[in-house]
Amino acid sequence: MNYTVSGNIIAHQQATFTSKQTNVSFGIKRDQNYLPNPAELLLGAFAACCLKNIERFSDTLKFNYEDARIEVLGERQERPTKLVAIQYTIHIKSEDASLNVKLLHKNLQKFGTIYNTLKETCNISGEIKLID
Structure with missing residues (x-):
């Protein structure tokens, strides 16, 4: 069994990864306490x-x-x-x-x-x- 995800980052703004049909945002800056690191x-x-x-x-x-x-x-x-x-x-x-x-x-x-x-x-x- 293999798993695949893809990710994207917009410089100094936001980052996400996608698995199946779900996008997950995550924190890339210390002040983004509302997103998981x-x-x-x-x-x-x-x-x-x-x-x-x-x-x-x-x-x-x-x-x-x-x-x-x-x-x-x-x-x-x-x-x-x-x-x-x-x-x-x-x-x-x-x-x-x-x-x-x-x-x-x-x-x-x-x-x-x-x-x-x-x-x-x-x-x-x-x-x-x-x-x-």
């Missing part, structure tokens, strides 16, 4: 990977859930600049007794494309919590 987009991809796989594994592991959300914190090193750690907490709302949280978490860690890519370059730690 590239590091935040990467953390967003990590979050999306985890959430997509919760949906995927709800079918495979045969459990129901009402809602899931994730909070992600990335730690940046200054020299050389890079992400050195990612911490996350996933909150799942489910009353399904068949939901095996440990098995779900193991599968998220083992089969997530973005998760696996990032764990090769930085420390990733996190947990899943059930909420009422």
Whole structure:
């Protein structure tokens, strides 16, 4: 499987990338606090990977859930600049007794494309919590 995106920047103004039929704007200047910067987009991809796989594994592991959300914190090193750690907490709302949280978490860690890519370059730690 291959993925394709294209990007464009207008000098000193704005930048976007396109995937499928969606344009995503991102910040290129420090004063563009209303747009995500590239590091935040990467953390967003990590979050999306985890959430997509919760949906995927709800079918495979045969459990129901009402809602899931994730909070992600990335730690940046200054020299050389890079992400050195990612911490996350996933909150799942489910009353399904068949939901095996440990098995779900193991599968998220083992089969997530973005998760696996990032764990090769930085420390990733996190947990899943059930909420009422």
